Amino acid sequence: MTSLELSQDAYVVAFFLFCISFILFVYAMPGKKMKTHDRARHERRWGRISFTVTAIGFGSQLVYFISRWIGAGHIPVSNMYEFMSFLAMMIIGAFVVMYLIYRSAVLGAFAVPLAVIIMAYASVFPSEVQPLIPQLDSVWLKIHVTLAALGYAFFAVAFVAALLYLLRTVRWDSGSDRRSQRWLEFTMGCIIVVIGFIAVVFSFRAADYEVIVNQKVETVENGQINSKIESVTYTMPPLIAPYNSEESSLEAVPSFIGMKLPLMEAPGWMKGVQAGRKLNTVIWSLLAGLVLYAAIRLILRKPIAKAISPLVQGLDPDLVDEISYRSIAIGFPVFTLGALVFAMIWAQIAWSRFWGWDPKEVWALITWLYYSAYLHLRLSRSWHGAKSSWLAVIGLLIVMFTLVGVNLVISGLHSYSGV
Structure with a gap:
């Protein structure tokens, strides 16, 4: 070994x-x-x-x-x-x-x-x-x-x-500070978003999902504009394509659950070849996290923070x-x-x-x-x-x-x- x-x-x-x-x-x-x-x-x-x-x-x-x-x-x-x-x-x-x-x-x-x-x-x-x-x-x-x-x-x-x-x-209980309750639940939601992102990444990795999208990149050297093609590898369905993507590579992207992808290109102000892929990752993180959060709330039928609270009531807050x-x-x-x-x-x-x-x-x-x-x-x-x-x-x-x-x-x- x-x-x-x-x-x-x-x-x-x-x-x-x-x-x-x-x-x-x-x-x-x-x-x-x-x-x-x-x-x-x-x-x-x-x-x-x-x-x-x-x-x-x-x-x-x-x-x-x-x-x-x-x-x-x-x-x-x-x-x-x-x-x-x-x-x-x-x-x-x-x-x-x-x-x-x-x-x-x-x-x-x-x-x-x-x-x-x-x-x-x-x-x-x-x-x-x-x-x-x-x-x-x-x-x-x-x-x-x-x-x-x-x-x-x-x-x-x-x-x-x-x-x-x-x-x-x-x-x-009734009459308690609702603002603290909302912010505490928001904190728990942020944790769930991270867990959801990890789950969705490993799900697509287990399915060996991979799509390559080509992007036209223009650079200026000595006053001349040079164009080249950069390849971006997506390991999750590309909801967001790179800015200025090559049409032929976009047409080769398979549909996902009956939805034609990508939905849109990344905005031009997002610099870097990987900008579209990174924005795509952020969106998938939020979607997966929100779905997981909604599922947990549906099972618990109460805020997550409220469900955990009784488990720590014996704790000394000081x-x-x-x-x-x-x-x-x-x-x-x-x-x-x-x-x-x-x-x-x-x-x-x-x-x-x-x-x-x-x-x-x-x-x-x-x-x-x-x-x-x-x-x-x-x-x-x-x-x-x-x-x-x-x-x-x-x-x-x-x-x-x-x-x-x-x-x-x-x-x-x-x-x-x-x-």
């Missing part, structure tokens, strides 16, 4: 171990009808078992990471598959740290599935080992990316704890509020070093400038400013409880756009990580 084969097997093992540990963590959550003594004993016993399975899964992630590093010849964080897999490992690592401090089994019931979702999302991208481009071939890659991902991981744990606080404290704050307090200096300080040093070495207003640099700064404001409001203005929790929830949305949106939607020096 080669190192790369071992890494792939270890990745799959870790994925299934986390699925098992998620079920065990849910079982570890004590029921409301249990006596206080029985509740504590039940949570402590099954929490230890769940944590042990999670720790074994984390060890399997480490095997994946080290064996892929050996097989690839460089640290495996150079594309979206590798980075998102590494981020999932860091989230589990951050959860392990916070669990050892607070011993909260309920935190595992939400943190572990978040890592599972990210591992599944990573699998959407090509997993083949790719050679490092010259800008990435540096020791600063290890320092910058490792610390930045660890900072993101603690922000993700803070999000989980903040979401638990909101699920525990937002009331659903405890999860403290976990959320501590996670950000740990993650912020780590993120500052990795995503800003060491990133600027690397930028000076690679591109001969500390700062260049690249989209990824800008959004990393926005993320840093946001969590700076969080800590300021928490410490100086005493924003505890619901206000602090909503800030932590919104913070993860900013983090995910910095990680995914910038790489896959906005063109820049960091676009190689979207390959």
Whole structure:
């Protein structure tokens, strides 16, 4: 067995171990009808078992990471598959740290599935080992990316704890704050959209769906307009074709459930050969997520947040509020070093400038400013409880756009990580 084969097997093992540990963590959550003594004993016993399975899964992630590093010849964080897999490992690592401090089994019931979702999302991208481009071939890659991902991981744990606080404290009886109910349900809907996107991608991949659409690309060189044909491969039905697509390739696109595709072309202001495919992915994500959300609502016959709320009523809200704050307090200096300080040093070495207003640099700064404001409001203005929790929830949305949106939607020096 080669190192790369071992890494792939270890990745799959870790994925299934986390699925098992998620079920065990849910079982570890004590029921409301249990006596206080029985509740504590039940949570402590099954929490230890769940944590042990999670720790074994984390060890399997480490095997994946080290064996892929050996097989690839460089640290495996150079594309979206590798980075998102590494981020999932860091989230589990951050959860392990916070669990050892607070011993909260309920935190595992939400943190572990978040890592599972990210591992599944990573699998959407090509997993083949790719050679490092010259800008990435540096020791600063290890320092910058490792610390930045660890900072993101603690922000993700803070999000989980903040979401638990909101699920525990937002009331659903008549006369309660409807605005909080709507925003909490919107948050759950966003999570469902991601799950729906992963499901639809793997569905079309299992069906070996693939369509190639040709796009006419015009470039100006020395005052002359040159035209060439670029091929764009769609792995989902092309609702949106690339701008200025070649007619013959559009006519070859098969219909989907009786609907002639594509429905329209991407707008001309969307730059890049892959712009139409990326817009198509966004639309499929929303459609799949909305269908899945509607199906879950139909089964539950109530808002998802309202259905989950009774499961966390035995939780101490002050405890999860403290976990959320501590996670950000740990993650912020780590993120500052990795995503800003060491990133600027690397930028000076690679591109001969500390700062260049690249989209990824800008959004990393926005993320840093946001969590700076969080800590300021928490410490100086005493924003505890619901206000602090909503800030932590919104913070993860900013983090995910910095990680995914910038790489896959906005063109820049960091676009190689979207390959």
